Structures are given as C-alpha cells and as structure tokens.
Amino acid sequence: MIDPNAVREFVGSLLLRKGDTNPFTDTESLVLSGRLDSLDVLNIVVFLETQYSLDFGDRPFDQQLVDSVEEITGLIAAA
Numbered sequence: 394m395i396d397p398n399a400v401r402e403f404v405g406s407l408l409l410r411k412g413d414t415n416p417f418t419d420t421e422s423l424v425l426s427g428r429l430d431s432l433d434v435l436n437i438v439v440f441l442e443t444q445y446s447l448d449f450g451d452r453p454f455d456q457q458l459v460d461s462v463e464e465i466t467g468l469i470a471a472a
Contacts, residue, residue: 395445395469400462403440407433419462434459445469 397419404423408414413428423429429437437459441447447469459465 395466397462397466399444400465404462407436422460424456424460437465441469445472447472
C-alpha cells in the first residue's frame with residue numbers, strides 16, 4: 394500500500410539534512426531543480442527498495458522517476 398505521507402516525510406528529511414526548510418508540493422521538481430542531488434537519489438532508491446520492495450536491478454533508471462513525490466508514488470503504484 395502506498396503511503397504518500399511516508400514518501401513526503403522521507404523527502405522532507407532529505408531536504409532538512411541539507412538545511413532546506415522551504416515547503417514543497419507533491420508535483421514540484423526536486424532533483425532537476427537542484428534541491429536534491431545524486432546522493433539523495435540513491436537514498437530514495439534504497440528507501441523504495443527497503444520500504445516497498447522495488448527492484449531497480451532489472452529496469453532502466455532515470456532520475457526523473459524520483460524527481461517529485463508524485464513521481465515516486467507513481468513508481469510505487471506501477472510496481
């Protein structure tokens with residue numbers, strides 16, 4: 394089951410670690426805008442593998458797949 398709040402909390406924690414306390418929306422670009430970087434993308438991938446049993450080893454990966462809360466929850470829903 395997808396819990397958008399859990400995804401929002403996790404993304405918020407990544408931003409907070411960077412000192413970014415600005416609000417964000419579910420559709421806001423976070424990676425392409427530069428608010429999150431490639432290390433944060435890796436943390437998101439580990440979160441998705443751990444919490445939602447997604448396997449990124451058998452699919453092509455693009456950072457746009459995890460660029461927003463909406464993209465992340467869509468990825469979970471499609472799995």
